[in-house]
Each structure stands twice: as structure tokens, then as C-alpha cells.
Amino acid sequence: MAIPVIGLFVYPNINPFHFSIPHIIFNIKVEDKPLFELKIFSIDGQPVKTEQSMIIIPDGGIELIKSFDLVIIPGWDDFNHKPEESLIEGLNHAYQKGIKIVGLCYGTYALAYSGLLKNKKAATHWMAEQDFSERFPDIKLDQDALYVEDQRIITSAGTGAALDCCLYLVREMYNAQIANKVSRVMVIPPHREGGQAQFIEQPIANSSQDxxxxxxxxxxxxxxxxxxxxxxxxxxxxxxxxxxxxxxxxxxxxxxxxxxxxxxxxxxxxxxxxxxxxxxxxxxxxxxxxxxxxxxxxxxxxxxxxxxxxxxxxxxxxxxxxxx
The missing domain is CATH 1.10.10.60 (Homeodomain-like)
Incomplete structure (x- = not known):
């Protein structure tokens, strides 16, 4: 039986940590057997330089997207950056074929710009909530969820929540037992209690003029x-x-x-x-x-x-x- 093929997108100035979370999770072996086949892809298949001057060498370009069972956009480099038309077309074509699409943390922006989240529920990092809601008023942003799935589109909150989301995906594609084994390898809980509210800063109210x-x-x-x-x-x-x-x-x-x-x-x-x-x-x-x-x-x-x-x-x- 073929194992699921995961497509992990990389782009210039990507945060290495955003990339590393799904890269580690979907490369883990259980009883020395791989659970997934992970493929890295970029717009044109050329090496990509991260924001920390690391170089990531992809397996290919956008043309690979049709061979994936699940596509992941790990973070995003700029709120104002609308994805290249080739990525937008690729994501929409993949979604129409029944492929699940995932946006981790600010990766939700890429999916929103692509039109995939219109009239759907979504999550992103709490620090971007106001900006995201103003840019995309037709998307139902859940301001507390660690991750949300709506009609095969999965989005997650901040970087730590990407771990929760990836474990959720393992659980969905396999079962709770396998996800628990992966969580033990990562030394993280298989499921976290609560949402983003516990991490949002609650400053003391400013003094008034009274x-x-x-x-x-x-x-x-x-x-x-x-x-x-x-x-x-x-x-x-x-x-x-x-x-x-x-x-x-x-x-x-x-x-x-x-x-x-x-x-x-x-x-x-x-x-x-x-x-x-x-x-x-x-x-x-x-x-x-x-x-x-x-x-x-x-x-x-x-x-x-x-x-x-x-x-x-x-x-x-x-x-x-x-x-x-």
C-alpha cells in the first residue's frame, strides 16, 4: 500500500523553523518504517535561500503539486505578498482534485490570497488577527483555535500550534495510536488543552485622563x-x-x-x-x-x-x- 505523499512548499526568506516543523513530523519513522513520502517544492524548482541564509534544495517545482496527497504552506514571508499566479493556480487545481491544503501560522495568508478560504473558517497567529480580518472579511477567523479544518482546508495558529496541527494530520491520515507514537518521538503532548487565548498578551489597561x-x-x-x-x-x-x-x-x-x-x-x-x-x-x-x-x-x-x-x-x- 502506497504511503501518503506530502508536498512542502518553500519560498524565498522562509523562516527555517516554520519549515522544520512539518519537515521533521512527516519524516518520522515508526518501527523503522516511513509514514509519509515528503517532497519539497518551490515555484521553479530552484534552490531557495531562507531568512537565516540557509539554502533549501527542493525536489522540483509547481509541476509536482498534482502528485501530492496533501500540500503544506509553512508560514509566509510578508502579509502584503500575494502568491505568484502559478502557485495560486496550482493550489486551486490541487484542491479541485480533492487534495487537502494546509496553511501553518501565517501560511493562512497564502491560502486566503488564493481564494481557497472564502466563506470558510480559518486560524492564524493571534498577532495577525486584526490585519487578516481587515484584508479578508469574507473568511470566518477563529481567534482562539490552535487549528481549524473546513472542507479539506486546514489552517493553524502560531508556530507552536503547527506541531498540534501536524499531529492532527497524522491522526487523520493514520490513527490516534500512530499519532501518539509520533508525539512521543517529538516529546510533545498528542493533544493540547485550550486554544490561543492562553498565549495572548493581556496588558494592564492604560491610565485614563480622569x-x-x-x-x-x-x-x-x-x-x-x-x-x-x-x-x-x-x-x-x-x-x-x-x-x-x-x-x-x-x-x-x-x-x-x-x-x-x-x-x-x-x-x-x-x-x-x-x-x-x-x-x-x-x-x-x-x-x-x-x-x-x-x-x-x-x-x-x-x-x-x-x-x-x-x-x-x-x-x-x-x-x-x-x-x-
């Missing part, structure tokens, strides 16, 4: 563990409840409850990452009434549990695994 509100925000950040009611805070700032509510929303863009929840979750992340305090103690210090409410809010924000966050980003690794 001096009274700024002073209040500083006070609240230092006293997150306390209960704060609108009436009490309005009195503290010498405002009526209605005036306080209006000023707070104008200054922060959020209601008091939304702002406090955001700051409490942010502070809990800091404690999870830098201390070995129990989940119960972190919930208390962050200002949540109980651990059930804390876990619920945390999962709604990041898509994973506080304990999973600690395991991923905490100072003690496996030593920090607490019961949840």
Missing part, C-alpha cells in the same frame, strides 16, 4: 482581595452612583464588575506563574468568593484550568501539580 478614576484604579489593584461595591466606591470618589458609573465606563471602557474580573484574573495568572500557593489561596488573594467561581472565570477567559496554566507557565513544572 485623575480620580486613576487613583481609584491604583487602589483597587492593591486591594483586589476585598469586596468592592459601586455605592462605596462612588462615595470614595465623591460622586453619585450614576456619575461614578458613567465616569468609570468612560475611563476604562468597562463596567466595574468587568474591570475587577479582568484584573483579578490577570493577578491570579501572576500568582500561578510565580508562587506555589494553593489554588484555593490564589482564588482568595485574587478576590474571588470561592474556588468554583475562580475556576469558572479562569476557564472562560483562557480555555484551560488554573492548574493547567500553572503546569504550562509556572516556576516549578511538575512540582506545581496541585489537585483541582
Amino acid at each position: 485623575a480620580q478614576i486613576n487613583a481609584l484604579l491604583d487602589f483597587l489593584r492593591k486591594n483586589l482581595a476585598q469586596h468592592h461595591g459601586i455605592e462605596t466606591l462612588a462615595e470614595q470618589t465623591h460622586m453619585t452612583r450614576r456619575t461614578f458609573t458613567r465616569h468609570f465606563k468612560k475611563a476604562t471602557g468597562m463596567t466595574l464588575v468587568e474591570w475587577l474580573n479582568n484584573e483579578r484574573i490577570r493577578y491570579s495568572c501572576e500568582l500561578l506563574e510565580t508562587t506555589k500557593l494553593s489554588i484555593e489561596k490564589i482564588a482568595e488573594l485574587s478576590g474571588f468568593n470561592n474556588t468554583v467561581l475562580f475556576r469558572k472565570n479562569f476557564r472562560q477567559t483562557y480555555g484551560i484550568s488554573p492548574n493547567a496554566w500553572r503546569k504550562a507557565f509556572g516556576i516549578g513544572g511538575e512540582d506545581n501539580q496541585l489537585s483541582i
